[in-house]
Amino acid sequence: MSGLGSRLFRGLGFWGGRVMLSRFEKTSARAVRANRNTLVKLLEANSGTEFGRKYRFAELAADPTGATYRAAVPLSTYDDYIEFVARMEAGEQDVLVADELLFFAVSSGTTGAPKLVPTTKKHHGFTFKYMGTVVQGVINRRLHRQGPSERGVDLMTFSGGQQMSSGGVPIGGATAEAVRRMARIVPHLWNSPIEVYTLADQPSAWYLHALYGLSNRRNQFVEAVFAPHLLEWLRAAEARWDELVDDIENGTLTKNLDIDDELRSQVMTLHRADPGRAAELRAAVAHGFDGFLSRVWPHMTHLMTITTGSFATYVPALQRYAGDLPIYSPSYGATESFIGVGLWPEHPERYVMATDPSYFEFIPVEHFGEAQPSTVDMEGIEIGRSYELVVTNHAGLYRYRLGDVVRVVDRFGEAPVIEFLYRRGTLLDLVGEKTSEDHVAFALSGLEGLVSPDELVDYTTRVDVDASPPRYVVYLELESGTVSNTELNRAADRFDQRLIDANPTCEGFRRNGLLGRPNLAVVAPGTFERLRTLIASGDLPTSASQLKVPRRVDDPRQVQLMSEAVIETV
Structure with missing residues (x-):
């Protein structure tokens, strides 16, 4: 078209x-x-x-x-x-x-x-009905879009693959199926060609989404299904910024991508040198990446991603990049x-x-x-x-x-x-206290000044019934890698108090010695990426964009991965 x-x-x-x-x-x-x-x-x-x-x-x-x-x-x-x-x-x-x-x-x-x-x-059509029309109506009315939108950056994927049941019915992640069936209209909505959405290597997909997105100064939105995926992409773009801008300036494509020759050739066919755009991009981050999105894309109206429940934990870090742009949970x-x-x-x-x-x-x-x-x-x-x-x-x-x-x-x-x-199913319930995902998210949100919200890459929990008394273990991956033992101790005390504030039932069990102080455990950088890889390696195809980090790990392989990655704990 x-x-x-x-x-x-x-x-x-x-x-x-x-x-x-x-x-x-x-x-x-x-x-x-x-x-x-x-x-x-x-x-x-x-x-x-x-x-x-x-x-x-x-x-x-x-x-x-x-x-x-x-x-x-x-x-x-x-x-x-x-x-x-x-x-x-x-x-x-x-x-x-x-x-x-x-x-x-x-x-x-x-x-x-x-x-x-x-x-x-x-059943499947309701997602298209509401996301494709009603949500667009909300954006037009509430986010001050005055006319038809320009393209934007979308971070969905259907790299999870697809199987067939014995009766010939396709099996695949719902998000992946949605994108697969939208393949014909993708070029009219988003920057990246459809082939980028099929990439199995997530860092390579992130890079190409950034390359195509940054090349187009008229983008009006950036969207991902879940907030942690959007944050991960923004951090990846920041980490590889010089590489991206060099490729845009010179019309080249870095060799540091896990893609086949056919896709590389296709990217090079669509990719043109743009020194002027490269200069704009360098100027946009000359003083840092805080609020850089509106400088990179002057016409941008919003970010769109789901921030429901525990995903609200990622909003402070997203807001660092978004500045005054609204983050719409559609x-x-x-x-x-x-x-x-x-x-x-x-x-x-x-x-x-x-x-x-x-x-x-x-x-x-x-x-x-x-x-x-x-x-x-x-x-x-x-x-x-x-x-x-x-x-x-x-x-x-x-x-x-x-x-x-x-x-x-x-x-x-x-x-x-x-x-x-x-x-x-994600309740932490050792002695009848019924701690919820919402309670944990509230406790984590109070660690500012000790573990800054924009430092938190991801988190999950497990119950430790071998400890006496039993306790929660909260695994944290931090952007900076780690914190001192003193800081982590202070963070653990703050987390404990905030958890009691959110779920007062815990206080009685703590006072009676039936429930131990939560154990905060900082894990090595990249741990949650390895956890997602482990989860996605199961028997059934699961789309990377649909994959949520579980807020509680019970699977022995997942527990082992997290436990072996701990670099600081209190």
Whole structure:
């Protein structure tokens, strides 16, 4: 498509975003009925499946309130679907869902072994609907974009590979599949050619994304799925800045890349010497990299990445590079369902729930431990209370306990406005204290002056039941490599107090000698990159851009890797 065609394409996206945002707002005004209608349509569409016949979906669809459905169908977890999924892998139809499977998404496995999640065209389409239109409408309205956007830098990848099930159904990470199916429109949205997104070597991919991105002074955004990936790319660009600028100035390509001759030749075909741009780039960082993005790209309006929950830990370091540019957290979702849209960039923790990706239920926090707790739907939620989300989606999951715990902070029309708190599978719970991912992130955020937020590369935790009393181990990788033992001791004391402030239950157990002081352990540079490599080397293809560092490591190989990398501990 020509340059004019690309502008027309982006223009359609601009106006489509305005229309779809308006529709989303109107639907939110009647969210309770809209979400119940989603359930009725799901039950009708899947009434002929094996699961639908067993639970008499055709009859349940006659109740527009959803109460009969909630009473008849039990709550479920992934273990309840393992046998069904195995049959679907073999190619069997009409087991859980009537629609043909598009692929099996591989969950990131943050809270356990990777899971194969059935994905249909309709289920998959909600990500495109909301990210491609509604979110663009928010950007246009809230981030002062006055017209169709220019291109930007995007850091997704589909290098995780793809397998086929025995029945011929593709298996791959959901993010990778999204990009793979967008291949034809990538050149009209982002700088890098599609081949860069297939690179298995992440440092080489980071370099090429930076090379193409820095060459274009008109970029308006930089985006990555998760905040740590965006931060990692920015740090990589800073570390290789001179190399990048030299390549832009001379039209060359460094030999320090793990790419084949074919891609190198293609890059050289598209890459031209630009001494003027190189001079601009050198001037932009003459006094350092703080706030350099708006100097490098004068037309930039925002950074976009998910900063939900523990990812908020990375915001201070991102803000160092972003300066006054807003960091927009556009959406909240999981492999099993798209969930909500961030309508207010100034409140990145808040998301308005969508009504059509799934029928949503809510388990009150006091009933989490029950096997079949009672639930409420969007009508029954109360502002200020916390709930575990339950989804019935368009791909064969029925009353599925997602494990995500959210707090309802408001309503937008009738739609719940929620904040993600933590994922139940990542709780540190040695003696009944139930420390959450959110509690740990809060404690880490208070180490400024001891371990600066923009020094933190990444972190994870484990429980040490061999210690007496048992304790948490918090592994930290720092940009500077390490800190003195004295500083680390002070940081450990501060972390301990902040953790008690966040989760007062810990205090009683600490006082009674049932729970030990957390152990802070600084690991060698590059440890978390090795951890990601280890996780990605599993049996199932996992996209690098989808891969989240687990906030708790239990796998013996992961624990060994982290333990052997410790260079300072208290």
